Amino acid sequence: xxxxxxxxxxxxxxxxxxxxxxxxxxxxxxxxxxxxxxxxxxxxxxxxxxxxxxxxxxxxxxxxxxxxxxxxxxxxxxxxxxxxxxxxxxxxxxxxxxxxxxxxxxxxxxxxxxxxxxxxxxxxxxxxxxxxxxxxxxxxxxxxxxxxxxxxxxxxxxxxxxxxxxxxxxxxxxxxxxxxxxxxxxxxxxxxxxxxxxxxxxxxxxxxxxxxxxxxxxxxxxxxxxxxxxxxxxxxxxxxxxx
Amino acid sequence: xxxxxxxxxxxxxxxxxxxxxxxxxxxxxxxxxxxxxxxxxxxxxxxxxxxxxxxxxxxxxxxxxxxxxxxxxxxxxxxxxxxxxxxxxxxxxxxxxxxxxxxxxxxxxxxxxxxxxxxxxxxxxxxxxxxxxxxxxxxxxxxxxxxxxxxxxxxxxxxxxxxxxxxxxxxxxxxxxxxxxxxxxxxxxxxxxxxxxxxxxxxxxxxxxxxxxxxxxxxxxxxxxxxxxxxxxxxxxxxxxxxxxxxxxxxxxxxxxxxxxxxxxxxxxxxxxxxxxxxxxxxxxxxxxxxxxxxxxxxxxxxxxxxxxxxxxxxxxxxxxxxxxxxxxxxxxxxxxxxxxxxxxxxxxxxxxxxxxxxxxxxxxxxxxxxx
Ligand SMILES: Nc1ncnc2c1ncn2[C@@H]1O[C@H](COP(=O)(O)OP(=O)(O)OP(=O)(O)O)[C@@H](O)[C@H]1O
Ligand SMILES: [Mg+2]
Numbered sequence: 001x002x003x004x005x006x007x008x009x010x011x012x013x014x015x016x017x018x019x020x021x022x023x024x025x026x027x028x029x030x031x032x033x034x035x036x037x038x039x040x041x042x043x044x045x046x047x048x049x050x051x052x053x054x055x056x057x058x059x060x061x062x063x064x065x066x067x068x069x070x071x072x073x074x075x076x077x078x079x080x081x082x083x084x085x086x087x088x089x090x091x092x093x094x095x096x097x098x099x100x101x102x103x104x105x106x107x108x109x110x111x112x113x114x115x116x117x118x119x120x121x122x123x124x125x126x127x128x129x130x131x132x133x134x135x136x137x138x139x140x141x142x143x144x145x146x147x148x149x150x151x152x153x154x155x156x157x158x159x160x161x162x163x164x165x166x167x168x169x170x171x172x173x174x175x176x177x178x179x180x181x182x183x184x185x186x187x188x189x190x191x192x193x194x195x196x197x198x199x200x201x202x203x204x205x206x207x208x209x210x211x212x213x214x215x216x217x218x219x220x221x222x223x224x225x226x227x228x229x230x231x232x233x234x235x236x237x238x239x240x241x242x243x
Numbered sequence: 244x245x246x247x248x249x250x251x252x253x254x255x256x257x258x259x260x261x262x263x264x265x266x267x268x269x270x271x272x273x274x275x276x277x278x279x280x281x282x283x284x285x286x287x288x289x290x291x292x293x294x295x296x297x298x299x300x301x302x303x304x305x306x307x308x309x310x311x312x313x314x315x316x317x318x319x320x321x322x323x324x325x326x327x328x329x330x331x332x333x334x335x336x337x338x339x340x341x342x343x344x345x346x347x348x349x350x351x352x353x354x355x356x357x358x359x360x361x362x363x364x365x366x367x368x369x370x371x372x373x374x375x376x377x378x379x380x381x382x383x384x385x386x387x388x389x390x391x392x393x394x395x396x397x398x399x400x401x402x403x404x405x406x407x408x409x410x411x412x413x414x415x416x417x418x419x420x421x422x423x424x425x426x427x428x429x430x431x432x433x434x435x436x437x438x439x440x441x442x443x444x445x446x447x448x449x450x451x452x453x454x455x456x457x458x459x460x461x462x463x464x465x466x467x468x469x470x471x472x473x474x475x476x477x478x479x480x481x482x483x484x485x486x487x488x489x490x491x492x493x494x495x496x497x498x499x500x501x502x503x504x505x506x507x508x509x510x511x512x513x514x515x516x517x518x519x520x521x522x523x524x525x526x527x528x529x530x531x532x533x534x535x536x537x538x539x540x541x542x543x544x545x546x547x548x549x550x551x552x553x554x555x556x557x558x559x560x561x562x563x564x565x566x567x568x569x570x571x572x573x574x575x576x577x578x579x580x581x582x583x584x585x586x587x588x589x590x591x592x593x594x595x596x597x598x599x600x601x602x603x604x605x606x607x608x609x610x611x612x613x614x615x
Binding site: 052072077089091092097160 | 436439440442446451452453456
């Protein structure tokens, strides 16, 4: 079953066609990889899905609904969480406070209530433990290392209990031990039913983790299939070697 | 050690409160109490301003509009309803704050359509519009002549020559109460989910919005809350001075003052704006007193400010906190253990986060230790 689908999306920045009639689909409960050379439009596709950019043409469907050009908060509330290629955490808040920001409660009681003593805090601590940065809970988030920031962003997406998680280069700049750790965490969450769409340049990471891989080049999809198939696809090889 | 930490803060606060209550009784010279009243009025306004500007990071420089609206609201109400003076105008101060808050809703909504630098310019513009109205809506405001306030308190045998040390007391304690309320509201907001949303807006507004923080209503409500405090400060100020006039109650220097006070004490902190207001107000009065030559005190004031900005760029409170944390970390870990990396890793227990900048080596260590 397809849970997330982009149909014929186009997006231009000035003269650059970041997305050019691009269609991709993501199967529910699977881990889908999204690869492609630099500038092929992967991040733009994420932005379009999550509402951070509007499409010039095309549609985005999620879970039976059209979410084309919905606002980021609506998309997030519907259950699509994302991380950013260059992490976007709240640098002057503590690690724990970062966790609480994304666990929003909209009742007046929820808003005016404290957050530090609730079961939400318990959950936040569990998730920090889960990604492996619980020891840093009181540290100022801006002082974390690059890899730790990535883990924090991952953790604070999880607290909102999304159904689909889009990760933009989760392994970029992260050391090998931590990459293995991250990989096992993603697999664990996937077993619990969370769907993943992952952009990553680390081929080993993608090949080990993903059920299917979609390849983009110049703003459009050029191949799709199992990791092994994609690896041998001549069009893919050409996209990476060409330019 | 643990008990000292747990009870240290409330005991410290109670002691401060005791000092604040005793101050006008010990230093009953009206010269001091008058300065203290102004200092506390500014402290409450700065603390309220900080709830919006400090927490959200939007620097609003038009709050003099709400200060003035609060002042005029009290003057107009007293005149229309023949309020005799005494305590009654003081009871009306919260209402005047609310009136200022009502004005802040549309003005804030307009200004908040913009961000950062444009926002600052728009708030300044809204201030001048309101000031212009105060000059020109003569039927309501009596133009540049202004309005008189009722005579405050009879027991001081009047404003002139009477026992001014007693005269100042009700104003002093009202200003103190306003400051305490502002501090309490700041504290409450800082510990609420709502306040966390405001801080998230300060760090990355779009990201916060994307994570479900209601950025629009959060910003506007914080703006209105801060305007209410400005309005209450204005009303008390006007009653203390005894009259309202457009050039004094709609004074662009007001915003400069509360912004400087907040930055000096530490923007975004709870105690910072109050500390800044007390220090600056007393410093200013002292400089005016001892350097009577016109304008000289302004130069000294500026120099003082530059020194502080250069030496303590984040304000007094955060800088002190950092120093204190560093001192504590050093005291606990001890110089002999310092070269070992492990204590730095368990940052949560050995030293407060401000002391450990988790960059470079410490961060790398963390990498390796985390995934086990
Ligand atoms: N906001 C923007 N303004 C202008 N051009 C943009 C913008 N965002 C993306 N682009 C351009 O669109 C193209 C696709 O960029 P995108 O970031 O989607 O690539 P990517 O596949 O994520 O690349 P990488 O692997 O390097 O992260 C690039 O040429 C980029 O310069
Ligand atoms: Mg990218």
